[in-house]
Amino acid sequence: MPSRHVGTLIAVVVTLAWLVIGGVAHSFPGRLGEVETDNFQTFLPADAESQQAQRDSRDITGADTTPALVVYERSAGITADDQERAMSDLNRFGQVQWVVGPLAPPVQSQDGQALLVVVPIDNAVGQAENDVIDQLRAITGGDQGGLTIEVTGPAALRGDLITVLAGVGGELLVVTLGAVLVVLLIIYRSPILWALPLISAGLSYGLATVFVYWLADADVIKLSGESRGILTVLVFGAGTDYALLLIARYREELTKRARPVDAMKVAWRGAAPAIVASGSTVILGLLALLLSVLSSTRSLGPVSAIGIACTLLVMLTFLPALLVLGGRRVFWPRTPRPEQRAATTSHRFWTPVARLIGRRDRLVWVTAAIGLGVAAIGVTQLGKQAINQDDLLFSGNRSSVSGQRLLDQHYPGGTGSPAIIVTNAEAVDQVTAAARQVSGIASVAPVTAAGGASTAAEEAGAAPKVVNGRAQLNATMSDAPDGDSAEQTLRRLRTAVHAVPGSDSVVGGFTATNVDTANAADRDQQVIFPVVLAVILLCLAVLLRALLAPILLVLTVVLSFTATVGICVLIFRYLLNVPKVDPEFLLFAFVFLVALGVDYNVFLMSRVRQESERLGTRRGVLSALTVTGGVITSAGVVLAATFAALTVLPVRILVELGIALPIGLLIDTIVVRSLLVPALTHDVGRRIWWPSRLERSGGGPPGTD
Numbered sequence: 001m002p003s004r005h006v007g008t009l010i011a012v013v014v015t016l017a018w019l020v021i022g023g024v025a026h027s028f029p030g031r032l033g034e035v036e037t038d039n040f041q042t043f044l045p046a047d048a049e050s051q052q053a054q055r056d057s058r059d060i061t062g063a064d065t066t067p068a069l070v071v072y073e074r075s076a077g078i079t080a081d082d083q084e085r086a087m088s089d090l091n092r093f094g095q096v097q098w099v100v101g102p103l104a105p106p107v108q109s110q111d112g113q114a115l116l117v118v119v120p121i122d123n124a125v126g127q128a129e130n131d132v133i134d135q136l137r138a139i140t141g142g143d144q145g146g147l148t149i150e151v152t153g154p155a156a157l158r159g160d161l162i163t164v165l166a167g168v169g170g171e172l173l174v175v176t177l178g179a180v181l182v183v184l185l186i187i188y189r190s191p192i193l194w195a196l197p198l199i200s201a202g203l204s205y206g207l208a209t210v211f212v213y214w215l216a217d218a219d220v221i222k223l224s225g226e227s228r229g230i231l232t233v234l235v236f237g238a239g240t241d242y243a244l245l246l247i248a249r250y251r252e253e254l255t256k257r258a259r260p261v262d263a264m265k266v267a268w269r270g271a272a273p274a275i276v277a278s279g280s281t282v283i284l285g286l287l288a289l290l291l292s293v294l295s296s297t298r299s300l301g302p303v304s305a306i307g308i309a310c311t312l313l314v315m316l317t318f319l320p321a322l323l324v325l326g327g328r329r330v331f332w333p334r335t336p337r338p339e340q341r342a343a344t345t346s347h348r349f350w351t352p353v354a355r356l357i358g359r360r361d362r363l364v365w366v367t368a369a370i371g372l373g374v375a376a377i378g379v380t381q382l383g384k385q386a387i388n389q390d391d392l393l394f395s396g397n398r399s400s401v402s403g404q405r406l407l408d409q410h411y412p413g414g415t416g417s418p419a420i421i422v423t424n425a426e427a428v429d430q431v432t433a434a435a436r437q438v439s440g441i442a443s444v445a446p447v448t449a450a451g452g453a454s455t456a457a458e459e460a461g462a463a464p465k466v467v468n469g470r471a472q473l474n475a476t477m478s479d480a481p482d483g484d485s486a487e488q489t490l491r492r493l494r495t496a497v498h499a500v501p502g503s504d505s506v507v508g509g510f511t512a513t514n515v516d517t518a519n520a521a522d523r524d525q526q527v528i529f530p531v532v533l534a535v536i537l538l539c540l541a542v543l544l545r546a547l548l549a550p551i552l553l554v555l556t557v558v559l560s561f562t563a564t565v566g567i568c569v570l571i572f573r574y575l576l577n578v579p580k581v582d583p584e585f586l587l588f589a590f591v592f593l594v595a596l597g598v599d600y601n602v603f604l605m606s607r608v609r610q611e612s613e614r615l616g617t618r619r620g621v622l623s624a625l626t627v628t629g630g631v632i633t634s635a636g637v638v639l640a641a642t643f644a645a646l647t648v649l650p651v652r653i654l655v656e657l658g659i660a661l662p663i664g665l666l667i668d669t670i671v672v673r674s675l676l677v678p679a680l681t682h683d684v685g686r687r688i689w690w691p692s693r694l695e696r697s698g699g700g701p702p703g704t705d
Contacts, residue, residue, distance in 0.1 A: 007261030011321040018203060018318040025206035028213050029173075035216035036127060036223050043222070043296040048516040049494070053508025056422035060467045061447060063100045065120035066510075068136060069153030069416040071406045072115040074146055078108060082147055086115045092139045093117065098125040098132050109410035116407070118416045121155045133159035133400075152403025153416055154481075154510045160400045161651065162225075172229055175648050176236050179641040184240070187634050192330045193247070200319040201239035204311040208235055211306045221299035229646060229654055230300065230588075235307040237642035238596075241635040242279070242315040245603065246271045248631040250323055254336040260327045264320050272316055278602045279312040281539040285595035288531045289587075292524045294517065297584060350629035354622040357679045365679035368671055372559050378566030381573060382581070408480050412442040417481040418474040419493055420509040425466040427503035428473070434496045435475050440489030447472040481511045490515050521583035525590075532591055533558070536598050544605055548690040552680060553605065557597045560672045561590060564664035571659060582653040589660045596639065596661075597668040603632050604673055608681065612694060617686040625678045636669025 044051050058064040070093070072078070072086050086106040094101045100122050106115040121132055133156050140149040177198065184194035208231065216223040249271040253263035286308070289301030328335045357364055407415065421444075423431045428446065435444045446464030464471040475493060479485040490511045497505035533554055540550035565586070572578040607628050612620030643665065646658030681688050689695035 007259075007265075007324065011261075011324040014317055014321040015325060018314070018321075022203045022206055025203075025210045028209040029206060031213055032209055032216075032223060032228055033127070035213055036225060036228060043224075043294050044513065044516055044520065045293045045295075048520070049506050050508040050512035050516045053420050053422050053506040053512065056470055056506065057420050057472055057508065060422065060465060060470060060472045063120070064123045065100050066123055066155040066158065067153050067416050068119040068121055068133060068151055068155040068159075069403065069407060070117040070119060070136065070140060071148075071150050071152060071403050071410075072106070072117075073113060073148045073150075073406050073410065075113055076146070077112050078115055082115065083108075085147070086117060089139050090117050093119050093136060096132060096135050096139075098122045098128070107411075107415075111410060114406065114410035116411060116416060118153075119155075127162055129155060130159035130162040148406065150403030150406055152400045152407055156400035156403065171648060172232055172645060175645040176233050176642050179645050180236055180240050180638060183634075183638045183641050187244070187638075188331075190331060190334065192326070192332060196319060196322050196326070196330060197240045197243035197247070198236075200243060200314050200322070201236045201311070203318060204239050204307070204314040205232065205235045207314065208307040208310040211310070212303055215302070215306075221302055222295045223299060223303065224296045226651070226653055227296070227300045227303045229649060230592075230657070231303050231307045233642045233645055234304055234592075235311050237639040238279070238282070238308055239311040239315055240638045240642070241599070242275050242311065243319055244631055244635045244638065245275055246315065246319060247323065250320075251331060251336050254328060254331075255338060258338050260324050264324050268316070268320055274603055274606045275316065276312065277539070277543045277606065278599045279308050281536060281543075281598055281602060282595045283308050284535045284539060285532050285591060285598075288528050288535060289591060291527050291531060292587075293520045294524065294584070297521075297524060297587065300588070350626045353629065353674065354625045354678075357625070357675070357682055358618070358622050361679040361682040365676050365683060368676040368679070369559065372563040372667070372671065372676075375563035376559070376566040378569045379562060382565070382569050404480065412476055412478050415476055417510045418476045419481075419490060419507055419511055421473040421475055421493075421497055421505055421507050422470055423473065423497065423500075423503045423505040425464070425469050425471045427500055427505075428464055428471050430500045431497050431503050431505055432473060434500050435473065435493060438475075438489065438493045438496050440478050440485065441475050441493065442478045443476045444473055447474060477511070481509070486511045487515050487518075518583045521587060524584075525587050528587060529590060532594055536594065540598070540602070540605075543602065544609060544689070545692045546689045546695070548684075549605065549681070549688045552684075552688070553598065553601045553677065556672050556676055556680070557594050557601070557668070560597055560667050561593045561664065564593060564660060564667055565589065567663055568656070568660045572656070581656055585653060585656050585660070588653070588657055589664070592657075592661055593664040593668070596665060597672065600632050600636060600668055600673040601677055603635075604628055604677065605681075608678075609689075609694070612686075612689070617688060617694075618682050621678050621682045625674070629674065632673060633669055636665050636673075640665040640669075 054064065070086075070089070072082055074082055083106065090103050090106065093099055094103050098121055100120040103120075104118060106117050108115055119136060121129065125132055133151060136151050136156075140151065143149055180198060180201070181194060184197060188194055212221075212223060212231065215221045246267065249267040250264055253267045253270075254260065257263045257266070283305045286301045286304045289304075290298055292298040292301075323330065328337065419441075421431060421435060432444050432446070435441055448463060449465045464473070477486050477489050479489065490507065494507045494512075497503060497507060536557075537550050537554050540553055541547055544550060568589075569581075572581065604624060607624040608617075608621050610620075611623045611627075614620065615623055640662035643661035644658055646654045646661075648658075649655070686695055
């Protein structure tokens, strides 16, 4: 067979092989919901105090439950018919699968305007919890004749959250595809070329979901709705980025070579090292999340790393094969031909930018650094990282949110969701007395044998149920169980009961789970932040064969991250009226912005080093900026657009990331990579490569720096 046909044959075989793989993988994105877990308690480490209390409570009560709270409210006062209606509903609630009975009678508020029914739901229900909540709402039938009925409480919140996250696989995918499609059409202005990156990214996503599904099904990782959403946008965003770099290099080579196969060989050898280096850096940075004590955060690392690895594999094999088979036709109507001169030495926008940096390098990088520093001032208003139950979802029309507001109006804030104190039986009286002295605790009562798993004895002097020498107390707080005040009360409560000699008390419940999650997130930041920076610094040192350049690059990315958070805090606080952020927001934003921000510096600085060996460092910087400016900026815009798609889901953490990541990526692309890094490198000159051979020799013709 003539050698000129071998390359085409290989492209055909590679394409067919990947299409077969895609056919096998096509059903797995829709199956991720089968292995998804969105139970906040399962994310905490087993040694967290709230988890210990949960296990002890299960031994005592015989059940592991989370309450749903049904609130009946009539502003003119509850009537006898309303009470009869609530009792009728209560009997039907007890017949719903996963509801743990017997249920206590409705509790009327002191103002006489509301009734409350506590419906414990077995935590073994898992992802079907939203179905149970839907059944409870169907039984109540909604508002009737001036009687407002809402289903709220921790179980209802979790059920609503599961319902919202179920849209991750469909709605988010459509929006992501739409965002990428629009940007690609603007970049390429071709009716054909835009499809190739999208097809390749879709194949990458399908392959990634296969591995994620297998690992989650084997319980090696825990897949959450947030992880699934981030996987979607990360694969399509990063995949399109890598495709842009390869296609740009391929187009350049098509203007120099007659055969597409030959052009792809040269383009692949030129682009693949930078793409692999970039992807490897991101993968290693994401794997640092394995150090998290929260299983949801810990699993996000391998889930995202799998996505990047599959994307690298597809973009460096399947996409080149498609491009070879498509030849020049895929670029129509702007078809590159050998008789054309590749526009690699001049650009109507980037050439003037390079000239500005060449003349005023120190002014440019100092101005850019000061601007980022000013933006970073907003970090001082970040405040305490805690969120209320009605803050988890942006959608205010959900019953769990509006019901919580009704509950707060008519009952002590912690009604139906008490803090659980499990203590040694002989210390019950002392622990009870200590708990009642805590500011913010409305009442404390033991769980009795008569009360079962669902109620605490309200009568004074009731004997607590004792199992294995342990007893349980339920402490109702004055404030809503999911706010800052309740969290402060919970911390005071723990301090008080821990101080009782011989009690071995542990405190759990909904508020305790929130507190332990926030503590775990703080610990993760302290551990993972420096590890991610060290990993990226090491990767850059290996890639650039220098120390000073990686150190400066990492510092610029950290400055960019801080500026991004500062801007986002101002947006959240003053535009969205959201003064607090999700406990995991900073960690997720840091890992993705630092890892992906370094991506663009890798693309730029790897080309700067190549050009520096030929032209000298200062001329090499300007040449590399001119050549890579357009494609890297386009890549940044694509990735920013895909992450912005996260804002379509009304989940606090995803909306926060959907705002922060695009802002950070655009800052990295437009300010850091286009101005700060090139100007700083140009100012430092060949010393940027210290202590490598290039720093000593200078590269380029004699007399260049």
